[in-house]
Amino acid sequence: MDKFETITGVAAPMPMINIDTDMIIPKNFLKTIKRSGLGVNLFDEMRYDDDRNEIPDFVLNKDAYRNTEVLVTGANFGCGSSREHAPWAIKDFGIRCVIAPSFADIFFNNCFKNGILPIALPQEQVDLLMKDAEKGSNARMTVDLGAQTITTSDGEVITFDVDPFKKHCLMEGLDDIGLTMAKADDIASFEAKSSAQRPWV
Template sequence: MDKFTTLSGVAAPMPLVNIDTDMIIPKQFLKTIQRSGLGKNLFDEMRYDDNGHEIPDFVLNQPAYRKAQILVAGDNFGCGSSREHAPWALADFGIRAIISTSFADIFYNNCFKNGMLPIVLPEAQVEILMEDARKGENARIAIDLESQTVTSADGQEFSFQIDPFKKHCLLNGLDDIGLTLEKVSSIDAFEAAASQARPWV
């Protein structure tokens, strides 16, 4: 998993509230267990018409936001079913951070396991960043995980809270497998001792 330390980039504004996981990645795309390739189907029903053509008005189809790495979203982002394909699709598209007033719990935790940073800020601060996002390529939002700050295009700095363990994992690029591999020497020592003590096993 890629480390997350700092990020400065264009943010896409998505002011809708209650953006659920079926909106993020519709159910017909859940057949795969591969994390890659889902970015093209991110927000599929909002991005494409019935003939598969892009809907020009949708934010991620607009030239300024095609390479957005940050989403500024409405309240309760990621609600609905617990499908992990939702953060997979966002990450595959290139989204590294999402800023909102609140997230659904399961989606929030799945973000960290997929190298994305979900940031909770008060409504007034999210509105300032939403206005920044509406400026397109003329405004860049900066995120510093170590200092736990988000800086708007005009230099306003907002602090956010994050669980220390989740912060450690993101800063070091550790998913569940990576965390296990940190203990590989202890695991090997245990296995060696167990084999010596119980050679018949």
């Protein structure tokens, strides 16, 4: 998993509430078990028309936001089913941070396991960041996980809370497998001792 430390760039505004996981990645794209390749279908039904042409008014189809790493959106983001393909699609598109007033619990936790930083903030602070994001390519926002700050294009600083363990995992690039492998020597030592003490097992 890629480490998350600091990102700076244009944030995409998506002022919609209750964006569910089927909107993030529709069910017909859930056949794969690979984490890559889903970015092209992120928000598929909002990004493309019936002929697979891009819908110009959709935010991620606008030139200013095609390479965004930060998404500012509405409350209850990631509700609906628990599909892990949703954070896979977000990450594969290139988005590393989602800022909203609230998140669905399962989606929130899945983000951390897939290298994405979800930040929950009071509505008034999200509104401020939404307005900043709406400035387009002239506005660059910085998210600093180490300092737990978001800096707007005007230099205003907003602090955010994050679970210390989840922060550590993101900054070190550790998913569940990585956490286990970090203890590989201890596991090998335990198995060797256990085999010596209980050879019949």
